[in-house]
Amino acid sequence: MEIVLVGLNFRTAPVEVREKVSFSTEQAQRAAEELRALGILEEALVLSTCNRSEVYGVHPAAKRASAAALSSFLCNFHSIQPDLLNPSLYHHYDHDAVRHLFRVSAGLESMLLGEAEILGQVREAYLRAHATHVTGPVLNRLFQAALEIGKRVRAETELGTRPMGVASAGMRLAERIFGKLNDRTALVLGAGTISEQVVSQLHDRNIGRLYLSNRSREKAEEFARQYKGEVLDWGNWDSTLKLPDVIVSAVGVQEVLLTKPLIERSMAARGNRALFLMDLGMPRNIEPAVSELYNCYLYSMEDLSEIVQQNRSARENEVPKAEALVEEHVAKFISWQASVELIGVLDTLRGSLKERRAAFLHEKLAGMNHFSNEDREHISALMDELVEKLLIAPAERLRAEKELRKKIQNVEAIRALYLSDREKP
């Protein structure tokens, strides 16, 4: 019952290699099924995101052999040369594999420390694998524990609470003013990469109404179709600026787009309701003096970058807490794994002792003809009872053993003492 992990991530492989080893949902499912069909793994699960591709599995054979077979399988599956792939691959076994998955789930192995998306990706990968029956008791337990640790780290540490991107930091700030954005109106000026990030964040937050405006209307319409927004004419500011509670500007213009008098007029028109403005343009699109207006909250790219930097430091400070939680769950999982293993060893031991008892009785009672059949059955039952008694007491003690390493050593000792290689589970 060895857990094996073979994979690569953004730290070990450049994007060109990661692209080649990436699994689509269907490919992940097919790969797991093939791994089982080929006998490489008993249980299999493929976790593939933009930053990592990992295969988790369980196999009773020697772990190094499983890992080698897995590496070779990956090369064949993606038709990639071993020389290109192997240097990027990492192999983890048992405790290390468990620890690695828990760290992934907690966001400690993410490019963006503590990001929340990875937990959803782990959950999806597990649910798909579970639905197609490629996982078994070990991987089920492992991934359920991984989801639990992911949730705990996010609930009990600050690792995932603070936004790490400029767009998400801006949205979180807007939520500090309005609360949920689902009954609010937003206007995004520009249709570049940054605007798209903001629009995506607004969409994720179920913004009540989304307006888009861009000098090139086609691009704005493309965004509008994708994110269910409405396009407003560029430049008709007095009527446009009355509508939104949130204004995000990310336009490449040399002159200031939204001046203080313009915002002042729009504030008067909208009854001075709070207005949140994000200026993500370079050079700035919104006159800085707008922040002096009553109920106007203006944040520039510089302000937001500073907040993100503060958040990054705060998240890094949370790493030791998250790691302690990970270690706690690793210990719990290993304890469970050891107890399952122990039950297996004891069952095998019981079977072995019964066989030996039968052979022993058969040999010894052969020359004792004065025993009736009833006596023989009675002796046999008594010896069975003795075997059970001899086994139960140490088994109970072993189960109660809390020191993990000792428990495993005990299991190993029982194996070594009582079972031949043939009989080991």
Next chain:
Amino acid sequence: MNHTFVILTILAYLLSWGLYIQFLYTGREFTGRLATLLLFLGLGTHYLALLLSARASHTVPYHDLQGAMSLFGWLLAVTYLCLEIYHRQRTVGAFVMPIILIFFVTSYLLPARPHTPSPIHGVVFALHVTLSILAYAAFALSCVLSLIYLGEERLLRIRRLGDVVWRLPPLELLERMSHTSVIVGLVTILVGTALGYIAVDRNVAEHYSYLDPKYIFTLFVLLLYIVYIRLARTAAWRGARASKLCVFNFVLVVVNFWVVNLFFSQHHRYF
């Protein structure tokens, strides 16, 4: 026995405050729930302490300053708890609990004064006093919420965002919570004052004057809060200005609660 409930109440409130602070910094749901549970327990023991104190003095506990302060603390805790449940917002607890604690602890630390029985009794009178104190508690809560609003607004403006700002209620929710609290205060003070007139009329009208400075000042405070409710919805005042007005109004309530009662009112002593 009374002493036991006082100690239990202080312990429950202190623990609850500690947990509310922890919740503010960590955001752990379990910690928040525990804080609320301890506040519930504190309310229970506080109530029993009030009850025993009333039985010991054979009168309601608001006939002296100690009793009035303790009742104020209890009603503030009740009002806060209702607001917490209604708006599902626990982070304010860290700011309200110290006020509840101060009122409760001070009420038991003050030296006991000789009891002078009030000439007015009865259910209507009891309701008048209780509702008036409840109104003061609701106004105190709206003041705390407005102060949080002003603090958070300032931090957002100067871009100083520590751990706490990310957990505080959004500004607009704070405004709504403050409004709810003021409306509760307005309704209860209106009913309470009306009941006060009835109690006076029914009992000893000949000894009381409807022109007691307390009545006039209360009507003035009432008017100011109505102005606040009205202004807080206008373009010029919504936001920080309305919050400042709410804080100013509460300063007047404090003046009313102590200064007018102690030095000007003939018939109102501690409420």
